[in-house]
Amino acid sequence: MTVLLLIARENKLISRMTQLFASEHILLTAPGGDEALKALLTTPVDAVIIDAEGEIHKSARLAGEIKRLSPKSGLICLAGERELEIIREEELEAFDFVIRKPISSTELRKAVRKACESKRMVEELELLRERASRSCVVKEGKGRDNPRSDRLQLLTQFAKALSVGFDLNGMAELFVETIWELVHPSRIALLIYDDDDKSYRIKACRGFPPEFASAFKLPPDEGLARWLASEGAILRREDIEKEAYDPIALRIREDLDKLRALVAIPLSAHGSLMGILSLGAQAMGEPYSNADLELLFTLAGHVAVAIRNISLFHQLDYQRRFTENILQAMSSGVIVLGEDERIAACNESALKILGKEMSQVVGRDLRSLPSPLGDMLFETLVTGKRYEKEEVALPPGLRKFLEVTTYQIRDHEGKAVGSVMIFDDITAKKQLAEQERYSERLELINRIMAKIAHEIRNPLVSIKTFLELFEERYDDVEFRKSLGAIARRDVESLNLLLEKLIAFASTKEYAFEAVEIGGLIRECLESLRASGDLEMINVSLDLPEEPVVVKGDKRYLHQALCYLLEYTVKKMEIEGSLRISLSAAGDRVQLTIKGEGSKVGEEEIEKLLDIFAVIEDLSIDPGPCASQRILEEMGASVKAEARGNEIRFVVSIPIHKG
Incomplete structure (x- = not known):
C-alpha cells in the first residue's frame, strides 16, 4: 500500500484528504515542515502533498529539503491563484505537480497516482540497472537466449511503468538510456512520428552529433518507415542486403546507412507505427542475440503504447485548453456541473453576472449558486430535463433577470456525467421593454382620450340643447318626451363607447371560473333582443x-x-341571418359567429382588430378590438374575416379542465 504525507494545518483540508485517500493509501499528516522532515527520516513515502496557501516561498524551500532527504518521493503543491502569481518560476520547479485551488478531486487523484507510479518506475529502473550490470559478467550461452529470463521480466515491468507517464521527452530519454546500458550499442536513435512535420524525427539518441539529430527525418510513406509499418517486424541489415537490386531495398539501406544502424525495431501500437528504434553495432563487436532482439521488441511495443497514450493525452489537453479559451471568450455565462454534483467549470462572464469569485463557485456544491440556478442544473443532470431560453428572476438582492438554457452531458454509453447551463443577463433588455410598453400605453391612452373627446361632442350637443331649453319649455310635454329620448339615447351611446375604449387601456383582474358557454351565448342574444338590435x-x-x-x-x-x-x-x-355554432376541438372550444347579408369592406376587416388603426379611424366600431383584448387576456383568441356579403368571427376558448 502506498504511503502519502500531507503537510497542512487546516482541519477542513485534512478531513477532505482523509476522505479521498484513506481507503487506498496510508495517509500521514504533519502540521509543518519540521514534523514532516522527522517523519521522512523514519518512514518511506511515495508522495508528499504540501498545502502552500499563504506561504508559497516557504513551501518551495521545504520542497527542496524533502527532495534532498527523499529524492524519489513525488511532490504535489496545493496553491491558490494569489500564490501562483507571486511565486518565481525556479521556485515552482521544486514541485512535480501543482494543483490550483479550489481543488478538483479528480485532478488531485491523478497527480497522486502519477507521483506514486513515477517513484515506482525510478525504483524499477535502479533495480534493472543493477541486474543489467550483473548480467554483463555472465558468459555467453548461460541464459542469454532464454526469453523468460529475469531481464525480460524486469524490462517488461519497466515498460509498463513507462506507459503511465505524459512527458514524451523524458520518456524517450529514459528509454534510450535503458537500452544504451543494456545492450551497449555504438549508436542508438529513437525516432517518433511528428504530426506537425508529417515525418519521423529523432527524439532521443546516443552517438550522433546534435546538428544531425535535429535535422534528420524519415518520410512515413517510403523506405525504412514504410517497411516497418507494413511488416511490423525487426529489420536486420543483413536481411535487406540479400535484395541487392531491389529499388525498395536500396532505399531502406540508404536510411539504415544514414542512421549507421544494423537493426531497426518498430514501435507499433493499435496497427500504427508510432516510432522507430535504430541500433548501431554493439560496442564489443558482437552481434545482437535473438534474446536481445526479442527483449527489445517486447519493450518497444510497450513504449509504443506509452507514446500513443501521451499523444492522446496532449490532444485532450489541447482540446480542454481550447474549450476553456472559448468559454472565457463567450459573453454568455457558462457553468458546468460534474457527476459528483459539484461545479466543474465556470467562465468569467458567469462570475461577472452572478457577482462571484472563481473560488466561490468552482469545486463547490450547488448551494454556491443563487436560486433557482442550482435546482435547474441538478434537475437537468438527474432527469435530463432541458430548459430552453427560460426566463429566470434571481433573488431580490441581485435584482437581475436571466435567460437560461440547460442540457445534459452524456458519455459514449449514454450515461449522464454532467450538465451545462448557458445564461445571459437580460435585465437591461427587460427594463427597455418595460419602458417601451409604458410609452406605447401612454400613447394609446392619449389616442383614446383624443377619440373620446371627438366622439362625445355630438351627444353633448343634444344634452346641452335639452338642458338649455328645459326650464323655458318645461310645460311642453311633447318637447320633454322627444328631446329627453334623444338625450337618453345619446347618453347610452356615449356610455357604450366609453366602455369599449376603456377596455383598451384598463388593467383587469379576472376571476376565472367554469362558464357554460351555451347559456352565456343565449344571455348575450337576450341582451340584444332587449335593446331591439335583433328586430328583423x-x-x-x-x-x-x-x-x-x-x-x-x-x-x-x-x-x-x-x-x-x-x-x-x-x-x-x-x-x-345571424348563425351561431359551437364545437369542441381538442382542449379548446370553437365559437363561430356568422352574419349573412352584411356590408363590410376588406379595408375595415383588416383594421378591425388593430387597436391603433381603430383609434386612428373614427368610423370603425371599437367593440371587436376591445373583445380581442379581453379574450386574449383570458387565454382565448378571435379572428375576423369577410367573404362577399358575409362577415365571420371565429373565437377559440380553452375548455375548463376542473
Whole structure:
C-alpha cells in the first residue's frame, strides 16, 4: 500500500484528504515542515502533498529539503491563484505537480497516482540497472537466449511503468538510456512520428552529433518507415542486403546507412507505427542475440503504447485548453456541473453576472449558486430535463433577470456525467421593454382620450340643447318626451363607447371560473333582443346537446361576446341571418359567429382588430378590438374575416379542465 504525507494545518483540508485517500493509501499528516522532515527520516513515502496557501516561498524551500532527504518521493503543491502569481518560476520547479485551488478531486487523484507510479518506475529502473550490470559478467550461452529470463521480466515491468507517464521527452530519454546500458550499442536513435512535420524525427539518441539529430527525418510513406509499418517486424541489415537490386531495398539501406544502424525495431501500437528504434553495432563487436532482439521488441511495443497514450493525452489537453479559451471568450455565462454534483467549470462572464469569485463557485456544491440556478442544473443532470431560453428572476438582492438554457452531458454509453447551463443577463433588455410598453400605453391612452373627446361632442350637443331649453319649455310635454329620448339615447351611446375604449387601456383582474358557454351565448342574444338590435334578423343556433364548459371570467366573457354580436348585427341588412355554432376541438372550444347579408369592406376587416388603426379611424366600431383584448387576456383568441356579403368571427376558448 502506498504511503502519502500531507503537510497542512487546516482541519477542513485534512478531513477532505482523509476522505479521498484513506481507503487506498496510508495517509500521514504533519502540521509543518519540521514534523514532516522527522517523519521522512523514519518512514518511506511515495508522495508528499504540501498545502502552500499563504506561504508559497516557504513551501518551495521545504520542497527542496524533502527532495534532498527523499529524492524519489513525488511532490504535489496545493496553491491558490494569489500564490501562483507571486511565486518565481525556479521556485515552482521544486514541485512535480501543482494543483490550483479550489481543488478538483479528480485532478488531485491523478497527480497522486502519477507521483506514486513515477517513484515506482525510478525504483524499477535502479533495480534493472543493477541486474543489467550483473548480467554483463555472465558468459555467453548461460541464459542469454532464454526469453523468460529475469531481464525480460524486469524490462517488461519497466515498460509498463513507462506507459503511465505524459512527458514524451523524458520518456524517450529514459528509454534510450535503458537500452544504451543494456545492450551497449555504438549508436542508438529513437525516432517518433511528428504530426506537425508529417515525418519521423529523432527524439532521443546516443552517438550522433546534435546538428544531425535535429535535422534528420524519415518520410512515413517510403523506405525504412514504410517497411516497418507494413511488416511490423525487426529489420536486420543483413536481411535487406540479400535484395541487392531491389529499388525498395536500396532505399531502406540508404536510411539504415544514414542512421549507421544494423537493426531497426518498430514501435507499433493499435496497427500504427508510432516510432522507430535504430541500433548501431554493439560496442564489443558482437552481434545482437535473438534474446536481445526479442527483449527489445517486447519493450518497444510497450513504449509504443506509452507514446500513443501521451499523444492522446496532449490532444485532450489541447482540446480542454481550447474549450476553456472559448468559454472565457463567450459573453454568455457558462457553468458546468460534474457527476459528483459539484461545479466543474465556470467562465468569467458567469462570475461577472452572478457577482462571484472563481473560488466561490468552482469545486463547490450547488448551494454556491443563487436560486433557482442550482435546482435547474441538478434537475437537468438527474432527469435530463432541458430548459430552453427560460426566463429566470434571481433573488431580490441581485435584482437581475436571466435567460437560461440547460442540457445534459452524456458519455459514449449514454450515461449522464454532467450538465451545462448557458445564461445571459437580460435585465437591461427587460427594463427597455418595460419602458417601451409604458410609452406605447401612454400613447394609446392619449389616442383614446383624443377619440373620446371627438366622439362625445355630438351627444353633448343634444344634452346641452335639452338642458338649455328645459326650464323655458318645461310645460311642453311633447318637447320633454322627444328631446329627453334623444338625450337618453345619446347618453347610452356615449356610455357604450366609453366602455369599449376603456377596455383598451384598463388593467383587469379576472376571476376565472367554469362558464357554460351555451347559456352565456343565449344571455348575450337576450341582451340584444332587449335593446331591439335583433328586430328583423333571423337567428340560428347550432349548439351541442351536452353543456360545454369553458374557462374564463363570466362577466368579461359576456361583455366580449356581446361586442362581437352587436357589431355583426349592426353590419347586417334587414332580414339578414345571424348563425351561431359551437364545437369542441381538442382542449379548446370553437365559437363561430356568422352574419349573412352584411356590408363590410376588406379595408375595415383588416383594421378591425388593430387597436391603433381603430383609434386612428373614427368610423370603425371599437367593440371587436376591445373583445380581442379581453379574450386574449383570458387565454382565448378571435379572428375576423369577410367573404362577399358575409362577415365571420371565429373565437377559440380553452375548455375548463376542473
